[in-house]
Amino acid sequence: MIGKLNHVAIAVPNLAAAAARYRDGLGASVSAPMALPAHGVTVVFVELPNVKIELMEPLGADSPIAKFIAKNPEGGMHHLCFEVDDILAARDTLIASGARVIGDRAPRIGAHGKPVLFLHPKDFSGALVELEQA
Numbered sequence: 001m002i003g004k005l006n007h008v009a010i011a012v013p014n015l016a017a018a019a020a021r022y023r024d025g026l027g028a029s030v031s032a033p034m035a036l037p038a039h040g041v042t043v044v045f046v047e048l049p050n051v052k053i054e055l056m057e058p059l060g061a062d063s064p065i066a067k068f069i070a071k072n073p074e075g076g077m078h079h080l081c082f083e084v085d086d087i088l089a090a091r092d093t094l095i096a097s098g099a100r101v102i103g104d105r106a107p108r109i110g111a112h113g114k115p116v117l118f119l120h121p122k123d124f125s126g127a128l129v130e131l132e133q134a
C-alpha cells in the first residue's frame with residue numbers, strides 16, 4: 001500500500017529565512033512561496049533528487065501549526081508524507097487496523113493539488129503522517 005516518501009515537512013517561523021538557508025546555504029532548488037489558506041500555511045518546496053522538503057509557515061490566526069511554532073519557536077520536523085495509489089482504500093485499511101485519521105476523515109486537496117489525509121502521531125510512534133494519492 002505505502003509508496004514513496006513524497007516529502008518531509010518542517011514548520012518554520014520565518015519562511016523566507018528558511019528558504020534562503022536551503023537555497024543559498026545548501027544550493028537547493030526552492031519553489032516560490034504558495035499560500036494555502038484552506039490549510040492555514042504558506043509553503044515552499046525544496047526539491048532534492050530523491051524527495052522534497054516542505055517548509056511551512058503559519059498563515060492566519062487559526063493556523064493549525066501556530067501551536068507547534070509556539071512550542072518550537074525555532075521550528076521543527078512536523079510530518080512525513082507517503083504516497084499511496086488509492087487514498088480511500090488506504091484510509092479504510094488503516095481505520096480497520098485501528099489507526100486514527102485526523103479530522104472528518106475526508107481527503108482534502110493538498111499543496112500538490114492531490115487528495116491528502118493526516119494520521120494521528122500516536123499511531124505512528126510520535127510522527128504525524130500525511131498520505132497523498134500519487
Ligand code: CO
Nearest residue numbers: 009054081130
Ligand atoms: Co505535507
